[in-house]
Amino acid sequence: MPHPANHWRVTIDLLTEILGRFLIQFQSPALAFLLGGILIAACGSRLQIPDAVYKFCVFMLLMRIGLEGGIEIRHGEIVSMLVPAVAAVAVGCLIVYLGRMVLIRLPGVRPDDAIATVGLFGAVSASTLAAAMVLLEQQQARFEAWVPALYPFMDIPALVLAIVLANIQKSSASGVQRKKIRIMPIVLESLQGSALSALLLGILLGLLAHPESVFETFYDPLFQGFLSVLMLTMGLEAYSRLVELRAVAHWYALYAAIAPILHGLLGFAFGYIAHVLTGFSPAGVVLLAVMAGSSSDISGPPTLRAGIPSANPSAYIGASTSVGTPVAIVFGIPLYIALADWIFGSAA
Amino acid sequence: MPHPANHWRVTIDLLTEILGRFLIQFQSPALAFLLGGILIAACGSRLQIPDAVYKFCVFMLLMRIGLEGGIEIRHGEIVSMLVPAVAAVAVGCLIVYLGRMVLIRLPGVRPDDAIATVGLFGAVSASTLAAAMVLLEQQQARFEAWVPALYPFMDIPALVLAIVLANIQKSSASGVQRKKIRIMPIVLESLQGSALSALLLGILLGLLAHPESVFETFYDPLFQGFLSVLMLTMGLEAYSRLVELRAVAHWYALYAAIAPILHGLLGFAFGYIAHVLTGFSPAGVVLLAVMAGSSSDISGPPTLRAGIPSANPSAYIGASTSVGTPVAIVFGIPLYIALADWIFGSAA
Amino acid sequence: MPHPANHWRVTIDLLTEILGRFLIQFQSPALAFLLGGILIAACGSRLQIPDAVYKFCVFMLLMRIGLEGGIEIRHGEIVSMLVPAVAAVAVGCLIVYLGRMVLIRLPGVRPDDAIATVGLFGAVSASTLAAAMVLLEQQQARFEAWVPALYPFMDIPALVLAIVLANIQKSSASGVQRKKIRIMPIVLESLQGSALSALLLGILLGLLAHPESVFETFYDPLFQGFLSVLMLTMGLEAYSRLVELRAVAHWYALYAAIAPILHGLLGFAFGYIAHVLTGFSPAGVVLLAVMAGSSSDISGPPTLRAGIPSANPSAYIGASTSVGTPVAIVFGIPLYIALADWIFGSAA
Amino acid sequence: MSLEAVKVVVITEKLIAEKVCALIEACGATGYTVVAAGGKGSRSIRSANRARVVDEFSNVKIEVVTPDVAMANQIAESVIDEFLNDYSGITYFETVQIVRSQKFRR
Amino acid sequence: MSLEAVKVVVITEKLIAEKVCALIEACGATGYTVVAAGGKGSRSIRSANRARVVDEFSNVKIEVVTPDVAMANQIAESVIDEFLNDYSGITYFETVQIVRSQKFRR
Amino acid sequence: MSLEAVKVVVITEKLIAEKVCALIEACGATGYTVVAAGGKGSRSIRSANRARVVDEFSNVKIEVVTPDVAMANQIAESVIDEFLNDYSGITYFETVQIVRSQKFRR
Numbered sequence A, B, C: 001m002p003h004p005a006n007h008w009r010v011t012i013d014l015l016t017e018i019l020g021r022f023l024i025q026f027q028s029p030a031l032a033f034l035l036g037g038i039l040i041a042a043c044g045s046r047l048q049i050p051d052a053v054y055k056f057c058v059f060m061l062l063m064r065i066g067l068e069g070g071i072e073i074r075h076g077e078i079v080s081m082l083v084p085a086v087a088a089v090a091v092g093c094l095i096v097y098l099g100r101m102v103l104i105r106l107p108g109v110r111p112d113d114a115i116a117t118v119g120l121f122g123a124v125s126a127s128t129l130a131a132a133m134v135l136l137e138q139q140q141a142r143f144e145a146w147v148p149a150l151y152p153f154m155d156i157p158a159l160v161l162a163i164v165l166a167n168i169q170k171s172s173a174s175g176v177q178r179k180k181i182r183i184m185p186i187v188l189e190s191l192q193g194s195a196l197s198a199l200l201l202g203i204l205l206g207l208l209a210h211p212e213s214v215f216e217t218f219y220d221p222l223f224q225g226f227l228s229v230l231m232l233t234m235g236l237e238a239y240s241r242l243v244e245l246r247a248v249a250h251w252y253a254l255y256a257a258i259a260p261i262l263h264g265l266l267g268f269a270f271g272y273i274a275h276v277l278t279g280f281s282p283a284g285v286v287l288l289a290v291m292a293g294s295s296s297d298i299s300g301p302p303t304l305r306a307g308i309p310s311a312n313p314s315a316y317i318g319a320s321t322s323v324g325t326p327v328a329i330v331f332g333i334p335l336y337i338a339l340a341d342w343i344f345g346s347a348a
Numbered sequence D, E, F: 001m002s003l004e005a006v007k008v009v010v011i012t013e014k015l016i017a018e019k020v021c022a023l024i025e026a027c028g029a030t031g032y033t034v035v036a037a038g039g040k041g042s043r044s045i046r047s048a049n050r051a052r053v054v055d056e057f058s059n060v061k062i063e064v065v066t067p068d069v070a071m072a073n074q075i076a077e078s079v080i081d082e083f084l085n086d087y088s089g090i091t092y093f094e095t096v097q098i099v100r101s102q103k104f105r106r
């Protein structure tokens, strides 16, 4: 850590560093395809990625991440995952809890919508995670094999907490004695979603089977390509959802622009603590920050729609898809990498 | 062949051998994805492989198998295919003929349903064949280039015979003078199905064109990957079809559990005869057994639905998809390879 | 250029040359899959390539072409594109203008249908272009990086001119004062189509981002494979559209059989002029000829349907899909390559 | 301007869609509209939206606007006689008001 | 041969399709037919045909042929009560003539 | 509880679906539902389910529940005038009973 005396120097260095990374990152394929998607959608392009292809991309990415994790966990030690996993749960819950306190106070924001929104931003986006992993892998940064497995540890608590809070809110508002919310069905529902079950199946197959040949000929080499297609789709989607976002209070857009970075820094801080306590790798810290900064795009929305049906999906999905995810990828990822470079040396 | 004196020793060796192979095979990607699909479907996962992707996987596999066959047949001699082709026809017909005699006698089994079921189990599954081919290729086992072309020689006679038997059955039951069944339309219909026409087109292109570059950059390297996706889909499907199977007589489940192995051994025996007569390769014998043990999942069902409309599709498709195919892949393939190892030495 | 004295010798040489190329070209994967698709459709095959896969193939091809162009343009000089771009515009307009004069005079041909048809044949087929590019790349023929970017320069003027002519036609026929046609919306509409926007996005990303890694692991290696799938789809489609073509005047079929070659030769001539003026590469001349000879299959039809709604789509789409495109690929491409070999030496 | 007519609806297995359409044309209808459908009836559930290994078994909904009750009856009866004993499916009529009535007469 | 019956139509979010179908069965219907749909109502546009990152929000159209008005009313009311406060959707009835009427009674 | 209303059905080419929907909204409808369709009419067959090189030519079925006959007529007439001379398509009315009638008035 640098001496506090020359902290101006350091701030400027950091900013230059981040700026430099930005320019590089803007050219990284994942980001470029995301921005490209937004751009051509804004130009009125009729290009569409078929739904079947989009779903297959998601499957490919999560299976690839899971398989790699599973194959490597075999050789690694899983106990060291404990502290980071606790950190992930804490970050997920904190984002929802603190976020709710802020958002619910804003004018024109319905409590239900607020809680659903913070739930979505507390949850994790698999595609944002994949984009960060590709970038780190290209920079030869090593992280523990089990890092992607932290995903559900942050994702599920955030969603569950949001649904529980919404129910408490509703019953206290209506004055009726609230009926006890059963948590296990929500957890199960989350785990059964297409994204998480592909990830978990991948880990399982990586652990127990010998999928190396298919990993090396299919899931690994095509990873980047399918990620680029997914990013393009998300860019197209981000633009087309803007219309919906415009129909709701502007606070959502503001929250969606700021929250990803704050959440990411919170995740970074918790990751840093885990680093000090247990030697959690710098690249792992970056990925924890990326998860925290991301907002769920695949499994979160339907879970929240079912769990908080009274919330308006246009508010939370619009905020997350149109603003949150682009900010998390475009500004968040390079920020955390630069931060890690600065704090840990060239490790990340 | 071992001396009959120490046949206990040999039996134990064989069992150990097969058990060892099982443990390895359970970890082979194809099998692992199949079991994984069953597992996550049983856990209630909402993971789905889009229909368009499933269809494309089937196309890829059959085109790849066809192209490779066609390219290699160019350099090989096709005459030696004659005896194995006759064996394939014989096996397909025997399975249907013998199967009908057994199944039709069981209580609670309607004749039409019985005949459609044995027809489906006499026919061939392209995906099961592909899974076996990947395994043999990974073990550097060589088989004649035309072996995959034996597929229609077993598939079509089985389907045609089943439809003819069902018609005879119906007319003898109703006492009405039966109207002559025209066989050629059924054969044509089978050849025009999506699976067989992709296979035949692949063979044709392999024979007459120069598809080497596209084979080497696309169809061959992605083969294993798309097979894994297909196996996953079949696993998901196997579980979800169990509900239907439960609604029909339990005899179907029993038949579906035992028949694949018996059929496979019958196929193996005929393959062995072809080996003795014409030097049919050990790996070829294994693939003939795999075809015999498999039950059609792509082209068979619609052909039978159209040819024996009075049969209940829940009976035959449920039996084949939920039980027959998993048994054929999980237990059948390793059994025949172990058998070939034992009989032919390390050839397969 | 050979001496005029022995021009008989030369003609025979040329014919032999072209014949030789034909036999090779017939075996090239792209062509073989196209012919294979026609063949199995004619045999009544039920093989289908899902719509989602078809759309993804188109996206892949245009993104790959665009990315490569963009990456290479970075290192090249774009000014030399000027003359060929003017040539492309001229060819596109000439095809429409001359074609209309001929076709409109034939008996049984409605003016609207005639103009829409020549518009479609003046426009460009991305898949035909891709097939030619693969062939040239396999023969190590080099062309300028910006050649694929000539596509919109020929495509859009042809479509716009056709729509304008149809409107003039209609208003002069009805005697009503014609309302001014606004051209920009048509140009924009064309650029926003799925094919062109994928191409342009690819060029942009290639220019401004660093998509090399995803290009090398995904778009480039899978190019040939997806092209083969696309060609197969086009073959299936060509046959199934024949029915529609039969319902309209036979002149459309005749036009569709002859025009591609004439258009290709026109394009070759203009390319040759550009070669003389600015050193346009021989392979570039071939690709200009291929564009001229091709007829649009993806973006042209909907643009014309919207721009000339009174024209019968069966006439122009049938002519293009069933006859024009197969002729352009099967006879056109090898012809222009042979011509280039003969005129420029072994350059193409 | 509008005229009463009968719309025949047939919901049945996708596998026989083409044959049913041919039958409908043979009865003299000027056209028909087909929509992919899933559903559940006395047999089993058929889903329109997932990778079934045997896709051919999902449903279609076919609608035919007919100019008179006679043709509607004929279509329904032929479809039932020829297909709905062996294949699953239902058929029913609806009364509609057609707007360009000449389109529905041959 | 044909008999008057009531068809209940429910157009709502795909996300709750399975639950709505279960409710319909619980009301005693012998079957139902589901079709993928897009649309626009008082909330937002839902398209049936493109890669939405959140596909679960597109629509379905569910049709149930019921033997009597009572069941039709019960289905419509239960669906409205249970779902249409929180989820977007509409429901309406049509009169149809069923041809094989025994199929629609339990 | 339920109220008689008119449902306008337009079956036409997918290519113009968006324009037709805009026209329907301009006529004052509170919503519409779109379903992908194939079919055959006086022009050619359009299939909903295969890789057509020119996918834009398959059909859509658009349904609009309108509160009164006047709006229904206006929608049908505008669609016919503006589109059905050049594009293939049909349009017809059905009588429906709407259950939450306030949803269909502006």
Ligand SMILES: Nc1ncnc2c1ncn2[C@@H]1O[C@H](COP(=O)(O)O)[C@@H](O)[C@H]1O
Residues within 6 Å of the ligand: D011, D012, D037, D038, D039, D040, D041, D042, D043, D044, D046, D059, D087, D088, D089, D090, E029, E030, E031, E032, E033, E034, E063, E064, E065, E066, E103, E104
């Ligand atoms: N009561 C009903 N209402 C609406 N659709 C039905 C009904 N009964 C059957 N169907 C449809 O008709 C198909 C075949 O029905 P079934 O022949 O009873 O198996 C089902 O899959 C449903 O799509």
Ligand SMILES: Nc1ncnc2c1ncn2[C@@H]1O[C@H](COP(=O)(O)O)[C@@H](O)[C@H]1O
Residues within 6 Å of the ligand: E011, E012, E037, E038, E039, E040, E041, E042, E043, E044, E046, E059, E087, E088, E089, E090, F029, F030, F031, F032, F033, F034, F063, F064, F065, F066, F103, F104
């Ligand atoms: N007037 C209408 N006519 C036809 N469909 C409608 C109408 N209003 C709503 N819908 C359908 O019902 C869905 C939900 O409507 P809403 O609850 O108003 O958002 C819409 O997406 C449409 O598919």
Ligand SMILES: Nc1ncnc2c1ncn2[C@@H]1O[C@H](COP(=O)(O)O)[C@@H](O)[C@H]1O
Residues within 6 Å of the ligand: D029, D030, D031, D032, D033, D034, D063, D064, D065, D066, D103, D104, F011, F012, F037, F038, F039, F040, F041, F042, F043, F044, F046, F059, F087, F088, F089, F090
């Ligand atoms: N009699 C009919 N019944 C049902 N749908 C029809 C009928 N006639 C035409 N259609 C539908 O309307 C579309 C256009 O018809 P057309 O304008 O006659 O080509 C067809 O593709 C069908 O989907």
Ligand code: NA
Residues within 6 Å of the ligand: A120, A121, A122, A123, A124, A125, A263, A291, A292, A293, A294, A295, A296
């Ligand atoms: Na988060």
Ligand code: NA
Residues within 6 Å of the ligand: B120, B121, B122, B123, B124, B125, B263, B291, B292, B293, B294, B295, B296
């Ligand atoms: Na078999």
Ligand code: NA
Residues within 6 Å of the ligand: C120, C121, C122, C123, C124, C125, C263, C291, C292, C293, C294, C295, C296
């Ligand atoms: Na052209």
